[in-house]
Amino acid sequence: MKISLVAGARPNFMKIAPILKAIEIRKQEHNISYRLIHTGQHYDKNMSDNFFKQLNIPEPHINLESGGGTQAEQTASIMVKFEKELLSHRPDVVLVVGDVTSTLACTIVAKKLCIDVVHVEAGIRSGDMTMPEEINRIVTDSLCDHFFTTSEVANENLIRNGVAKKRIHFVGNTMIDTLLQNLHRIKKPSILTEHGLSEHEYFLITLHRPANVDDKDNLKYLLDKILEYTFPYKVLFPVHPRTKIILDNLKYSNDQLIQIEPMGYLEFIYLVKNSKAVITDSGGITEEATVLNVPCLTLRNSTERPETISIGSNVLVGTNPENLESYIKDIIDNKWKQSGIPPLWDGRTSERIVDTMIKIYEMKQFAEGVSN
Structure with a gap:
């Protein structure tokens, strides 16, 4: 064959x-x-x-x-x-x-x-x-x-x-094959040491959907709300090069937000595994967060991976960032839902x-x- x-x-x-x-x-x-x-x-x-x-x-x-x-x-x-x-x-x-x-x-x-x-x-x-x-x-x-x-x-x-x-x-799920085959190899990124961050002392965000990142005013409002609700925790943001141009034009800066370049797989999974929670508009990350039992907040109105919600650690927040407040409070108060791993x-x-x-x-x- x-x-x-x-x-x-x-x-x-x-x-x-x-x-x-x-x-x-x-x-x-x-x-x-x-x-x-x-x-x-x-x-x-x-x-x-x-x-x-x-x-x-x-x-x-x-x-x-x-x-x-x-x-x-x-x-x-x-x-x-x-x-x-x-x-x-x-x-x-x-x-x-x-x-x-x-x-x-x-x-x-x-x-x-x-x-x-x-x-x-x-x-x-x-x-x-x-x-x-x-x-x-x-x-x-x-x-x-x-x-x-x-x-x-x-x-x-x-x-x-x-x-x-x-x-x-x-x-x-082949994504989970890769995750489990490499979990023993994940690498602690230097950014954590540089900022003195330990396990579960930071939130991780990933954003790439055009609706969230292409409009500069919308992106600013989204980040402002995330930082407001997660305070005083640091927020790590691996920024896509296209999104970085928008943030640079905005001159967006906040001591609570740590902007970093896109990570290699082994470093990124370390960040996911050891974060307090993930805030994302990605589908794949919700799968990894589910298997790692990390709270995950998805900034979308629908998902193609409903098992990460019905079984896993993910919730669908919607596109209004104000909806994040109650979920983030639950995470900080250690009141997140019990989750499991989908079949196979x-x-x-x-x-x-x-x-x-x-x-x-x-x-x-x-x-x-x-x-x-």
Whole structure:
């Protein structure tokens, strides 16, 4: 079985790392080979190269270098270059992960060339069509052949959309594989020592949704409210380069807020694990916070990961930052809800994915051999 694995953005790297390890373990016995394709969607060193090194991801066989530009320009660039890749190195199956532009673009290209596509993290839905990721999920899941899911909710979403149950494979969460495989390796960032911060003495925020960071007045109001409600605790904020430009233009400064550059994976997980709580508009971080049993406040009106709320340590706050006050008070008063870990988030998801793919494609090759 020849597999082409696609990764292009920071969340993808965390999802493919354990899958590659599982393939390496099984490739001799089952005659598996693979090509790792980096689309170049994230081209910042801190968002790409550093993650490859820290997670021991092998050098990609090719980098399509499709970073920058508008969403349409980036999608088009990935499609043109990925088509050339597949025509030169045609696989039996293309494996895509997550919900970024690369996921959508490479799925379309593969299916137009009549190549099977499997989607890892299929079936999740936020119901928010203003999110580019939601468009990517819907299009990818309307085209791919097999669906590897993180939850029963994702399974139900796919079944409602008419996907046959035999094509849905509930395997768990590869992000958690990476988390558990690297938890013993996390690194204390120097920023904590520099500011004399100990465990659970700070809040951690991550913001990247355009609605939260692109409007300078909205961003200022959001940060002002977070700092008001978390006082006197320090707040660490790894700032995306695009957001930093906005903050610099605002000349935003507050001794309580510690702005830092984007972190490597091992340093960032240390910050999450040892924070008093995480305030975020990201989906993936809610999963990591859930497994680490860290209170998590999500600044959105909907989430594609409802199990982090119903089972985990996450709550949906909404987009009005004033809603944060009562939740932050509960955290400071140590009154946060009891939480657990969703089913199959056990660190063995990637093994289940690769084993399932082996069964599917060995049976397919056998059937094709019989028919010939």
